[in-house]
Amino acid sequence: MSHRRVNKRTVVIAGAAAAALAGAAVLLPNANASPDKSAEAKTFSSQAAVKLATGLASDLGGNAAGWYYQGDSKQLVMNVLNEDAANDVRAKGAVAKIVANSLTELKATTKTLSDNASIPGTAWSIDPKTNKVRVLADRTVTGTKWATLTKAVDGLAGTATVQRTNGEFKKFDGTDETQPGANGGADQGGADDGAGQGAGQGGADDGAGQGAGQGGADGGAGQGAGDGQGAGDGQGAGDGQGAGDGQGAGDGEQAGALDGGDAIFGGGARCSLGFNVEVDGAPAFLTAGHCGNISETWATDQAGAQQVGTTAESQFPVSDFALVTYDDANTQASSTVDLQDGTTQQITQVAEASVGLAVKRSGSTTGVTDGTVTGLNATVNYGNGDIVNGLIQTDVCAEPGDSGGAMFAEDAAVGLTSGGSGDCTQGGETFFQPVSTALQATGAVIGGDNGAGGGGAGDGAGDGAGQGAGDGAGAGDGAGQGDGAGQGDGAGAGDGVGQGAEGGAQEGGAANGGAAGDNGAVGNGDNGAVGNGDNGAVGDGSGDAVGDGNAANHS
Structure with a gap:
């Protein structure tokens, strides 16, 4: 609506003119009022807005014409076709917008x-x-x-x-020519027997993999466990050879669980894990369907030595999702997304996308990026007959290798990276497979019990407790909660805690030894033998868990 500018000068208004002005004054309040009365609308969280909009759409039937979320004002805007429907929307605290197209x-x-x-x-x-x-x-x-x-x-x-759009629409699976980003977490095994990515990131010279802690240089003497020599005879974990004899986990055959956004390799391609799930009680994960079509087996390293899972179901084109089951049925797969900064985001639920929803994406090439949802029920034609429907369109960037990676909104899983145009330098559009559709099709569940397999592992101790697989990784004899680490003999609540030359004042232990030197308390020092990885047996990677009877992984 246009407004004419009135000169600020004194005028004499005679009879008819005065009446006209008075009439205008009566009409102006209505003319200037917002047609959707947004000032009177309530504020909602994005998830509450989705719930309200879904209910309103059902109640209004054909009079509803879509909706979107205004992230800045936290208001729900509902498109409707007539004033009666608009009044119903306003009565629920949402903004009503009368539109032309149903x-x-x-x-x-x-x-x-x-x-x-x-x-x-x-x-x-x-x-x-x-x-x-x-x-x-x-x-x-x-x-x-x-x-x-x-x-x-x-x-x-x-x-x-x-x-x-300036770019070219393509699927975002990577090949041998594309390299993972610095934060992508792909194949970052340490030097000289360091564990591969599946059990974490091994340190130099026999450092233990991250799953069993982060072994330090030259054997990485552990801290305060086992007569002050660390876990497993003072050599990090598992006799100082990383996790699982320096091969990642389980003697180089199987890697431990991953987080959303971590790299997976198969068939000469690199993709990203989406979300860990459970299917009939067994651990699995979701990724992109065009990735699932490429390979039957998946590993955490480019050479394929650390196999982690097998493709159980893959749908592409039309849809774009795949279900990969972990080869080790005892894998403790946490419902978490890798934030590529040493921390993770817990995922406890699934959310439907809404236009205007603020989201983040984690992938093995570009790490974590963010943006907003810009369209729903999208169709993209990648060429060669590869047409996918029902996607979520966003202004989030992604690049080859990010395919399958997690899109999430706070603690809610939203989508799996499919493809798009542009890159994270110039920007572009990225399309995502809705997670809800993938879960419904596969019968998988997400976020239960603080994540698929993300709960505790008991109090104690002994061979096989904890989370790893194979000697020296997770729960083997040399790491996690076996003998010499966690709560086995000579560690935590066992004999000799904190009493060695470098036993350290371990929290929760019997700190009779001197204060920790370079090796610090368990899990806290540079060379800690028990840490935050998915295969670590002692939770939170700090000394408090050792000696307190906490065996759960809380990464």
């Missing part, structure tokens, strides 16, 4: 595009902010392809718009 009309538009303009390098999604279908064409759409696309959009009676 959701049925917008869905019909997407079908017309699929039938008449299915061109490689194009994508479209319903944009509730504009109440139109937003069509994107990448740089490969030229000549007759561009003419066909624009003709189709022009014939859609104003229900669609088309625009260019």
Whole structure:
């Protein structure tokens, strides 16, 4: 609405003019009022907004035309077709926006595009902010392809718009030529027998893998456990050879559990893990379907020595998700996403995406990036017949190798990275497979019991307790909670805690020895033998857990 500017000068207003002005004064309050009364709307968390919008859409039926979340004001905006529906929306505390196009009309538009303009390098999604279908064409759409696309959009009676994107739509699986990013966590085994990524990141010269702590240089004498010599005869964990004889875990055959966003390798490709799940009580994880189509087996290293899982189900194209089961049925797969900074995000639930929702993505090439959801029910044509429907469109960046990686909103799983255009230097669009669809199709569950297998492992001790697999990793004889580490003989609550030359004042132990030197308390020093990794037997990677009877992994 336009407003005319009034000169600030004294005027004499006669009869009719005065009456006209008085009438205008009566009408102005209504003319200036916001048509959707957003100032009176309530604020909602994103998850509460999804719940309310779903209920309103069900109640309003055909009078609802989509909705979106305003992250800055934390308000829900509901598109409706008439004033009666708008009043119902306002009564629930949401913002009502009367629009021209019904959701049925917008869905019909997407079908017309699929039938008449299915061109490689194009994508479209319903944009509730504009109440139109937003069509994107990448740089490969030229000549007759561009003419066909624009003709189709022009014939859609104003229900669609088309625009260019500078990049090229592609799936984001990596190959041997693409390298994992510094924060991607792909194949970062330490030097000289350091454990591979599956059991963490081994230190130099026989350092223990991260799953059994972080062994230090030259054997990394452990701290305060086993007569002051660390876990497993003072050589980190598992006789000082990393976790599992220096091969990652389990004698080099199987790696431990991973977090969302960590690298997985198979069939000459590198992808990223999405979310750990459970299927019929067994540990598994989700990743992209186009990754699942590439390889039957997956490892945590490029050479494939540390095999972690086997593809059980894969759907691509049309959808884009795969279910990979952990080869070791005893794998303790935490419901967490790797934040690529030494910390993780706990995932406890699943959320449906909404336009305007703030999200983050973790992947093995570019680490963690963030952005917002920009479209729903998206279709993208990657070429060669690879067309995927029902995706979430975002302005989050990603690059090859990030495929399958986790998209999440706080503690909620939202999507699995599929593909897009651009990169994390120039920016671009990225499309995600909704996690909810993948879970429903596979029968998997996420986030139960603080994550699939993320609960405690008991109080004590002995061979096989803890989380690793194989001698020297997780719960073997040399690490975790076996003899010489955790709560076995000579560690924690066992004999000789803190009494060796470098026993250290271990928290929770019997700190009779001198204060810790370079080796510090268990799990806290540079060379701690018990740490935060998924295969570590003692929780939280600090000395407090050793000697207190806490055997659970809380990474």
